[in-house]
Structure formats: structure tokens, C-alpha cells
Amino acid sequence: MTVPFEAPPLSLTSPLQAEKLCVSYGRRPVLSELDIAFPREQVTAIVGPNGCGKSTLLSALARLHTPQAGRITLERRDIRSYGARELARALALLPQNVTAPEGLTAAELIRFGRQPHQSWLRQWSAEDAAVVDAALAAADLQALAHRPLEAMSGGQRQRAWIAMAIAQQTPVLLLDEPTTALDLGHAIEVFELVRDLAAEGKTVVMVLHDLGNACRYADHLVAMRDGRVVAAGPPSEIVSRELVRELYGVDCTLVTDTDTGAPLLANVRRARDIAAPGSSIS
């Protein structure tokens, strides 16, 4: 089942889109003929079961994978035509699995985010320092700025990485599961930060597993399964019992949050008569 989405108006206002994108690892295709567009200055959440290709999609959008077919355009220009640093000033990606060398502090990590803006002529400047300070503040890390990352909790470390991506100051920001290690309070902080960034004019794309928060904080929701987009649009329009069942193999009751109008999942239980899509993968 494919829910059609209004491609023409969206693609006109989208800074980043992919057409007929095919990506595979070796001979195994992961993304097949995927079409996607992200609305400008809005928050997009990508949801889908484990292994459906969400991280692969973000990596391809950041030009870390070479697609077998199809093309990706950023501001109507093929991303292959961008220079390396030019792309890094236009688009930032926080990958799902990242490691830092032992002893690196949060402030040092966040400073790396300024590298795309530096060059031989333009070395570290007061402006860079101000941006790093602002990113530290945004991630609520001022008190931990000089603590090594390995001496932090998982959530604090994750916030430091988010701050690095923010310090890159790109108009497009891709975050792969930015809140998985965060407690409720800090997860909400990240979501509100993401909303603020969108309000400031950034286009934010994040991969989430929490459908409830995806509906609550995203303007645009993309549901993926098996390397394909099965639904895309405003959460309140596309989220349905059938979609939830198709994605995760679970039944649920959908209610509407009276405060925000966003759909909420209640009474989630395993569906009896349908094979869970994740079962064949794990």
C-alpha cells in the first residue's frame, strides 16, 4: 500500500530531495527507487522498523554513499557537483554511531563543527568561539565543557555530538536518532531545540523510533519500510492504524492529543495475523 503524497508543491519548496534513489551494500539493495523531499524550514521525522534503510538514506543524502542510480539535489543542484567543504557548509549529518578518541572534551568536539568554515586564510576566530559557546548552551553542556566525553553519561555525550552538528551552522541538518540515549527531559529539550532551529529557518531531518514524539514535534513525517517510502505528509494526515501495523506489525488505538492535535498511540499490542517486518531481519 502506498499513500500518495503531494509531490509537486513539496518538491518546489524543498531544499533537499532525492529522485529514484538506489543504494546497495555489495549486491544487496537497501534503497530502491526511493523518492523523497523535505519541506524547507520545517522538521521532518523519518520513522520505520530497524534495518529499513533510514541511516543509509541519511548517509546517501550527505554523500557518504554513492548511489547506484538516481540523484540527490540540494538547492536544485546535484550534490555531486558540490565541493567537499561547500557541501559541509550546506548540510550537516550526525551519524547514528559515532566514536571520539579517548580524552576529547565536549568543547574540543564541538569546535570540530567549525572546520568547514575554516581555511588557511580564515583560521579560528572570535566568531567561531561564539558559535561554539552558543552550541554548548543550546545543548545545556556549559558545566561539562571541559570534561572528556568518556567521562560523561550516554545522554550527555549525545548532546555534545548534537552540539557539534549545530556548530556547523548549516541550513540543512540531518540527525540520525538524536534522542535514543536521552531521558525524557533532555529528549524534549532536543525536540524543542530542533523546533527552534526550524523557526530560525533551518531544515531539519531526524530519524526517530518514537512515533509519538515524531508526530508531536515534526511538521512532516516520512514512513519507510524495506527501503521504500510508504507514506509521507503531515503526521495528523498520514498516521493511521493501518500504517502503524504495516510498519511495525503492531495493533494500536489512535487517539488525538487534545492539546496539540497530534495523533497518539495507545494500547499498543502485537498484531496476531501479520508477520512483524523486523522478524525476518533480526
Added chain:
Amino acid sequence: MNGRPRIAAGAPQRRVRLWFALLCAATLLVCVASLLFGAGAIGPLDSLDTLIRALSGHTSDDNAWFTIESLRAPRTAIGVLVGAALAVAGALLQAVTRNPLAEPGLLGVSGGATFAVAIAIALGADAASLRVPVAQFGALAGCVAVLAASRVRGAGDDPVRLVLAGAVLSGLLYALTSLILLFDERTADEIRFWVVGSFAGRRPDDVIALLPGLAVAAVVVVGIARPLAALALGEHVASGLGHRPRLVRLLVVLAVALLVGSATAIAGPIAFIGLVAPFVARGLAGPDVRTTLWLCLPIGAVLTLGADVVSRLVVRPSELPLGVLTALIGAPVLVAVVRSRRLPTL
């Protein structure tokens, strides 16, 4: 300055500068010691006397001055240059492989240079200036071979496996080098003398022969320091920051080959300096290669020349092979690195 952001401004930077100054002073001290002490008959007091007279303009032709000027001075310069080169090569390899055990001696880079030089000597080459490019080529081949082996799927993630691959390669290359010694009696002595790694008997020409390779490598290193630092965060993050990891890796391999090739051609294979110096530098300054590379220069020089000075004194009037001493310092550090390794993952 007013209103200057406080958190991002590097507070630890001042401490690093202090360390750098201290280490440079230590290098100077070791240099003086190297000019004063020897395994031979000229004692430190005689040497000091001669040195002071020379500094005030009274050069003399006596034995002491000859020993200092023609034997100990080039030996000192070579100790400093080779030590710094090997330390930097180690830091570069460790940064590019994200592996604190990556060291030219352990990975077969020195082995490649040694084997190439042994072949060149067996074929009749003996001028130092010819040996250097040969050794650089051998180092390049060794470096490429071991990195290719380490990029075979799965092995790259495990630092110990990279070192095992390097050990196998080194063992093979040294075995082949010994084979050359067996076949060629005539040059065997020359090679044998050189293969243990030593600064003894080097001439001023040898110092000159070192310089071009080191100069080119220095330019390359300055050019890639920033992307190399970003590579510590992983290949994907580095690309995301606008760097080209493949190009950086290629340039690092070139620089390492130039450094290790030059050093090995002049001093023979010397292990562990490339492991110990970056280890100490990281302990003092943290993981950023842009600072550890600077600290590696004096640390490598102090370690190498210091070991050389000690090697002249412990078994007077003969000398201990330098490799024995560097191994004595290096082995415990190797164990420490293996035990302490930890990367914070997200």
C-alpha cells in the same frame, strides 16, 4: 578582550605551550650531553673545556675537538632528526588508523625500508644519498601493504590485529633481509652493522641526506593536520566536515614513508620511538593530533638521543645497540596501551 567567549577559548592550550617549551629545553640539554659524553677516551670535562673554548672562538685541531666536531656533532643532529621523524611518523599512523598501537617499527614500515636498503647495499650502492630514496620506497611499500591488509574487512576495527599483520610483515621482511646477508658475504658486514640501528660513525653528509625527505614531509603534515584531526572522529564525520579521508590517508602514507625511509636509511631500523613519543604526547596534551604532533618533535628527539647517550655509557668502552634501549622503554608502553585502550562510543 571584552565580551570574549570564555568556554570555547582554549584553557588547556597554555599548559601545552609550557610543556612544549620544557621539552625543547630538555632536547637542548640532551644535545649538550651528547656532545660531552662518549664511549671513547675523551671525557666530559675535556669535552666541556674544548666546547667552551670553541664557543669563544678558539678552535683547535686537537683530538678532543675532532671527536666533538666530526663524530659527536653529526651523531647528535641525526639523533634529534631521526627521533623527531619517527615520533611524528608514529603519531601520523596512529591518527590515520585510529589505533594507538600503529607504529612504523611494529607495522613493517621500517622493515620495508630495511629490506629495500639491504637489497641496494647488496647491489653495490653505499652512498647515503642513494640509500635514502631506496629506503623511502621500501617504507612506502611496507606502509601500503600493511594498511591494505588492515582494511580487509573486520581487521581494521581491531588494533591488535593490525599489529599482528604488521608483525607478520616485519618478520617476513627481516627474514628476507637475513637471506640477503647469507648470500652476499662481502656486504654482509656493512648491512649487519647498519641493521641493528645506530647513530655511530655517521658523517655530516648523512645529516644533509636526511633533510630533503623530512622537509617535504613537514610541508605535507602542516597541510593535512586539520583534516587528520577530524579523522579521529571517524571517516563519516570527517567527510561530513568537508574533508576527503581518502586523500588524507594517501598523504599520510606518503609523509610516513618519507619520514621513516629517511630515518631508516641513515640510522637503521629503530623500533618503539613512534609508539612511545605519541603516547607521552597524548598523555600531556590530549588526543588532538594538531597538538600531539608538535609535542612529538621534542619528545622523539629527547627519547632517541637520550637513549643513544645512555647506550654509549652503560658498557664502556663499547656501545650498546640503540634498539635494545628503545625496546626497553617501548615494551612497557606497549603493554600499557593495550591495557588502557578505550574509545567512547555514542
